[in-house]
Amino acid sequence: MADWEALCYFRQQRCAKEVVQLVAKSHGGQFNVDAQQFLLRHCICDSVCQVHPPSPAYLRRVLKYGIQKAEDQRMDLCEELLKQYLSCMSMATDATGGSWCFKSFSYGPALKVEEDDRVGTNLHIACSQPPDTDPKVGYRAHELITLRVSENMLEGATGCHPWEAGFLLGEFILNNPVLFSGRSILELGSGTGLVAVCLARVGARLAILTDGQQKAVENCRHNLNLNGIKHTAVDPSLLDFRKCVVSLMSSVGSG
Structure with a gap:
């Protein structure tokens, strides 16, 4: 068609x-x-x-x-x-x-x-x-x-730009709902929130979303609301990956 x-x-x-x-x-x-x-x-x-x-x-x-x-x-x-x-x-x-x-x-x-x-x-x-x-x-x-x-990726808000890999992952989730229904999931780099919406649509129990850019987190929240996803089931939050790496390296060094 x-x-x-x-x-x-x-x-x-x-x-x-x-x-x-x-x-x-x-x-x-x-x-x-x-x-x-x-x-x-x-x-x-x-x-x-x-x-x-x-x-x-x-x-x-x-x-x-x-x-x-x-x-x-x-x-x-x-x-x-x-x-x-x-x-x-x-x-x-x-x-x-x-x-x-x-x-x-x-x-x-x-x-x-x-x-x-x-x-x-x-x-x-x-x-x-x-x-x-x-x-x-x-x-x-x-x-x-x-x-x-x-x-406009030049603004620095790369997390607000859709990526092909996100579409492929979203398609996989929608085609395999049994793998995600009722599960608790942590996503690193939630971006536009496409994967989060797909997880909510297939009945994931809880999806914890993280991104390293505040603008991306805010836009993700907007998109969840746009698609009728309740924040009690899907929770976007800011996670500074650089600080996590520094903390991890410090732990390894002290060990």
């Missing part, structure tokens, strides 16, 4: 070229007006991404490549696509928060895009409700994980 794959790629901010190519694939390989409208309606205007959007820079890349793809194939350009691109070009990225964005991951079976639209719309409505309601309860039911991440 190339259309579902395209939506998942977009939510994860995968390569813009691949997103557009998958949309074209679902339309017979042609990035015609129908394909362009699909990109707008089901990816750019996806309800999940409206609540937790990708970075403006990524959005511009997807739209730019989509326009280029249509022009290369000598297809008519959808007016709404051009308007959306011009609107993105005029958006100024906030210098203080421009590196932060959201990535969402679906780990359940593929859905028809129309069904996912309904799920996303329900989530969007829930997130717009007053604070006394809980908009996060839908995430587990719909097998969706959303993370706030930083795209």
